Amino acid sequence: MNREGHGNFVGAVKPQSMHFDQPLSFRSGTMLREYDLAYETYGTLNADGSNAVLVCHALNASHHVAGWYENEPDNIGWWDNMIGPGKPLDTRHFFVIGVNNLGGCFGSTGPATLNPETGKPYGSSFPVVTVQDWVEAQTRLADRLGIKRFAAVMGGSLGAMQALQWTISHPERVANAVVVAAAPKLSAQNIAFNEVARQAITTDPDFHGGDFYEHGVVPKRGLRLARMIGHITYLSDDAMMEKFGRTLRSGSINYHFDVDFEVESYLRHQGDKFAEYFDANTYLLITRALDYFDPARDSGDNLTSAMAAATARFLVVSFTSDWRFSPERSREIVKALLDNRRHVSYAEVDAPHGHDAFLLEDPRYHALVRSFFEQVHARL
């Protein structure tokens, strides 16, 4: 990608950090006395603070949503194709915020952070976080940035769940919500995949019950397996077949348990890379937040009742080949909104890439988001 000579890139950005010393209580009953949130912003907040868009991240992403870092020009934000001047979420019109969730490992307070009370990393003592907790932490960031009401809250996958939760917990603070590749709760199979990933991490002898920091080791074997399992669920069977087929790395079968097929090489590489930079406790926390997300639970398992609080206008997008959160799951959300006579646009995009499609630059998908934000802008 040639980043020079293009007008539609956010360009070089700087991550910021905000300290909060008002204690935050978690759904689990525990609390943090103080914490930091790492975040980035793109574009300019207008005078009445009405053009802010919060972009929530999914499992392994961060606050680095768009642009790149001056000293790391290849470290491009995970949704850079979506956000920038002239892009679907146009930073000439909107003030966009990315925030690393609590429990994360990219700058916000998380399990690897030193607990000021003990001087040691939180490790296993870090609170189990929920999507609701993240939203509460995000409201405080919004308060400090002077944002009373977001023009939109937006996310894909787990990020979309946060957008949904915003519309339920703080309907008065969300004018619009963009909910991409989501589900109103995990299925048993979704939980099962998360559980195997967690078991891979917690049974790694280097995990030490979550307090591996003090032992100077990292449960890389477990993290690597967790990432490999996750990766299979992000791609469609067809996309994998298209990308790798049964291609043999050396051209012939070698009758061993080392890499023979390209897909094996790819998975090992993805796993190795991930284990180098991701925190094992963060992986546990984030998959658990996914498992526990279930807004209908407090409304007698009735999603329509749960969504009754929401007043935002919605764009809901799913992808035909997504078998992790299939279109059927998005239609459950759409139905609950329609039951409540809410304003909702729904699109099922015919894309071959599986769950990962939400991160890719599909023209039809991007045109939908662009059109939605043009209307949001027109109503500002």
Next chain:
Amino acid sequence: MNREGHGNFVGAVKPQSMHFDQPLSFRSGTMLREYDLAYETYGTLNADGSNAVLVCHALNASHHVAGWYENEPDNIGWWDNMIGPGKPLDTRHFFVIGVNNLGGCFGSTGPATLNPETGKPYGSSFPVVTVQDWVEAQTRLADRLGIKRFAAVMGGSLGAMQALQWTISHPERVANAVVVAAAPKLSAQNIAFNEVARQAITTDPDFHGGDFYEHGVVPKRGLRLARMIGHITYLSDDAMMEKFGRTLRSGSINYHFDVDFEVESYLRHQGDKFAEYFDANTYLLITRALDYFDPARDSGDNLTSAMAAATARFLVVSFTSDWRFSPERSREIVKALLDNRRHVSYAEVDAPHGHDAFLLEDPRYHALVRSFFEQVHARL
């Protein structure tokens, strides 16, 4: 199950073993100088040896296909609902053989067997086996039992792949083939799941490069994860939802990483059980045999050409909710047979249980197999 007072059970059976001292060469270029095959038989071989049916096993099963052991009345064969007097594969008419594949861990020579040349377990030196190798070993067992031509070769999943291979490698020795829940080769996604399972085993510190026997340990953590991953792929999303839903074990969320959801408890239990009895090297070998199975590969990736050799009459059965080997994969086999103007009956059974459906007692599925074997019997 009350086993007394029912006429249609095979009853108490005894596993047998046969020693072979003629060396067997493997596709990998290695060989075994001698080996044993564990097997069982049910029913009686007729005078001209024409009523024999070979039942091939899938990943974690064995030669113990039907009946139970006198000293282990709860150890019931894995396809006991299919095989017995009056059952779909009727042992009043057929002589049924189950055989544990080479490389297995239930009595046939495998990685845990002492290598007579070294006095130590084969471990990592055991040959990488292929479906073709298994079929060759099975032909020798057939020779010794006096069976020139099988009335049928039958199997589900990996067992069905062996039945397919029989019809290609030894068409003159197979009158009929029953191919249930199969695929003509694994997809990239199928290989990916196998690879993660193998990586879980081989990166377990207790694996010791496959020679863990000498260290007095077993890579249980890896085996456990492998089984958990496998189990998810055997069940449909719907079947998991039906069986477990999002049911909480204690009735409420406990905000921890121990078991909260029933599906977690189930997977851990399945993993723990499996790690107690299954051999880690066998798991590697069998998943690799699955990966490598690809009869079209030697025919320019043309399955029709590959199946041209087959002369058997086929029954091919798939299950609508099987996402491991979907009906589409069975239809590839059916198409290749029809291209060759072979006799094939194909049924797509509407069953909710996923890949595991092939082991379950579905009335429509069993009626199909029964009808097929009645015709096989009529033609004897």
